[in-house]
Amino acid sequence: xxxxxxxxxxxxxxxxxxxxxxxxxxxxxxxxxxxxxxxxxxxxxxxxxxxxxxxxxxxxxxxxxxxxxxxxxxxxxxxxxxxxxxxxxxxxxxxxxxxxxxxxxxxxxxxxxxxxxxxxxxxxxxxxxxxxxxxxxxxxxxxxxxxxxxxxxxxxxxxxxxxxxxxxxxxxxxxxxxxxxxxxxxxxxxxxxxxxxxxxxxxxxxxxxxxx
Amino acid sequence: xxxxxxxxxxxxxxxxxxxxxxxxxxxxxxxxxxxxxxxxxxxxxxxxxxxxxxxxxxxxxxxxxxxxxxxxxxxxxxxxxxxxxxxxxxxxxxxxxxxxxxxxxxxxxxxxxxxxxxxxxxxxxxxxxxxxxxxxxxxxxxxxxxxxxxxxxxxxxxxxxxxxxxxxxxxxxxxxxxxxxxxxxxxxxxxxxxxxxxxxxxxxxxxxxxxxxxxxxxxxxxxxxxxxxxxxxxxxxxxxxxxxxxxxxxxxxxxxxxxxxxxxxxxxxxxxxxxxxxxxxxxxxxxxxxxxxxxxxxxxxxxxxxxxxxxxxx
Numbered sequence: 001x002x003x004x005x006x007x008x009x010x011x012x013x014x015x016x017x018x019x020x021x022x023x024x025x026x027x028x029x030x031x032x033x034x035x036x037x038x039x040x041x042x043x044x045x046x047x048x049x050x051x052x053x054x055x056x057x058x059x060x061x062x063x064x065x066x067x068x069x070x071x072x073x074x075x076x077x078x079x080x081x082x083x084x085x086x087x088x089x090x091x092x093x094x095x096x097x098x099x100x101x102x103x104x105x106x107x108x109x110x111x112x113x114x115x116x117x118x119x120x121x122x123x124x125x126x127x128x129x130x131x132x133x134x135x136x137x138x139x140x141x142x143x144x145x146x147x148x149x150x151x152x153x154x155x156x157x158x159x160x161x162x163x164x165x166x167x168x169x170x171x172x173x174x175x176x177x178x179x180x181x182x183x184x185x186x187x188x189x190x191x192x193x194x195x196x197x198x199x200x201x202x203x204x205x206x207x208x209x210x211x212x
Numbered sequence: 213x214x215x216x217x218x219x220x221x222x223x224x225x226x227x228x229x230x231x232x233x234x235x236x237x238x239x240x241x242x243x244x245x246x247x248x249x250x251x252x253x254x255x256x257x258x259x260x261x262x263x264x265x266x267x268x269x270x271x272x273x274x275x276x277x278x279x280x281x282x283x284x285x286x287x288x289x290x291x292x293x294x295x296x297x298x299x300x301x302x303x304x305x306x307x308x309x310x311x312x313x314x315x316x317x318x319x320x321x322x323x324x325x326x327x328x329x330x331x332x333x334x335x336x337x338x339x340x341x342x343x344x345x346x347x348x349x350x351x352x353x354x355x356x357x358x359x360x361x362x363x364x365x366x367x368x369x370x371x372x373x374x375x376x377x378x379x380x381x382x383x384x385x386x387x388x389x390x391x392x393x394x395x396x397x398x399x400x401x402x403x404x405x406x407x408x409x410x411x412x413x414x415x416x417x418x419x420x421x422x423x424x425x426x427x428x429x430x431x432x433x434x435x436x437x438x439x440x441x442x443x444x445x446x447x448x449x450x451x452x453x454x455x456x457x458x459x460x461x462x463x464x465x466x467x468x469x470x471x472x473x474x475x476x477x478x479x480x481x482x483x484x485x486x487x488x489x490x491x492x493x494x495x496x497x498x499x500x501x502x503x504x505x506x507x508x509x510x511x512x513x514x515x516x517x518x519x520x521x522x523x524x525x526x
Binding site (some may be wrong): 023157160163166168170171172173207209210211212 | 287290291293294295296297298299300303304306307310352484485486
């Protein structure tokens with residue numbers, strides 16, 4: 001039942017609304033991972049990021065797509081239920097209560113089950129349309145599962161359409177740049193700087209108007 | 213609204229022409245692959261799309277056609293707002309600009325000419341900067357007020373003239389009605405794009421505005437305009453109430469306006485450094501590139517028709 005609701009939500013609401021009100025231009029769509037286990041890493045500007053990323057993938061992959069999100073933000077209420085079952089998030093506890101070594105257990109189990117994780121290493125929605133330093137969780141995860149490919153994705157426009165701190169949605173075209181997949185190189189620090197470089201290169205492919 | 217026989221025949225001829233064009237493009241892409249043949253294939257594809265939607269829309273209902281045209285205007289406006297620099301504080305202003313689209317096309321649909329013609333140039337023109345002022349950020353105010361108003365005029369107001377053409381045509385364009393008048397405009401404008409492009413490729417030497425668009429040449433413009441005039445003289449008496457000579461004049465008017473619309477959009481893209489809008493920002497070379505000539509041709513031709521044939525001065 002929930003499965004049907006999830007399909008319905010994405011096929012009948014999210015996709016048509018994003019298509020009509022936003023319109024996404026995806027460059028190098030073929031670089032998106034065709035199957036799990038895989039990790040998609042993206043910059044985070046807006047609540048729409050997760051929905052847009054899920055909509056970019058074929059509908060038949062929906063059961064595999066698993067956005068990783070902070071458990072405290074979404075909470076336990078109706079919003080939390082919706083995030084968990086309909087959006088399909090994998091909650092991560094960032095409060096510090098879970099022991100550090102167990103923090104990634106859920107993510108690892110998901111990868112082992114062939115899921116495609118969606119990660120936002122900026123940690124939270126930052127200042128719209130600005131890249132900030134990445135958290136290293138992704139590198140630690142990949143260190144444990146080094147065969148899993150990581151696909152960087154840079155998105156622009158969603159932070160203008162629905163930035164942090166507002167519910168006023170204003171249509172803007174969304175540009176998406178998919179990078180080539182990254183394979184773990186054996187060092188957490190190197191992996192992170194490699195990832196950041198890739199994201200910056202992707203960001204420079206676009207020619208974005210200023211927005212202050 | 214029943215669609216006149218004339219419009220059906222015109223659509224049939226366009227389908228035949230497009231089939232021929234597709235065939236030629238297919239052979240070209242096999243024998244001489246490259247940028248120009250890709251561009252040609254892309255153009256023909258978008259014409260199929262346009263004529264397909266157009267046919268469906270006019271067969272079903274004029275309201276559907278108007279909604280469709282309004283949607284095109286919305287997409288053009290969205291593309292414009294996504295390309296230009298904007299201020300974060302103006303998000304609400306931009307939302308109001310979007311909301312003016314259905315309103316403007318509603319005026320066109322009801323045929324309330326007075327409101328149609330002042331709503332954006334007067335009411336929205338005064339309203340949007342007022343919101344900006346109340347928001348209180350003066351830094352960049354003039355630029356924001358200018359670019360937002362110009363974009364709204366250049367996309368929504370101009371393209372709503374195509375919808376008004378359906379309404380006015382139903383009243384004043386005889387049996388071919390609004391569909392005939394709109395088809396005449398769109399066909400002539402698109403034909404002119406191709407004619408100017410072809411003449412320019414074959415004979416073009418001297419660029420008219422080299423700083424904006426180096427491949428728009430005097431030879432291409434003149435050759436294209438004369439060809440367009442001839443085709444308009446042929447089709448005009450069939451699709452509109454305009455007799456042969458007036459149709460020829462309308463052809464020249466549409467050719468000139470279409471040219472100006474084309475180079476104006478080129479100037480915008482140059483200014484924004486998106487010369488090849490299809491390459492630098494994928495997909496952005498969408499709607500604006502397709503409707504550029506109509507942004508000038510639609511209002512100019514509507515008011516030409518209005519002055520001489522609705523106003524009875526012809």
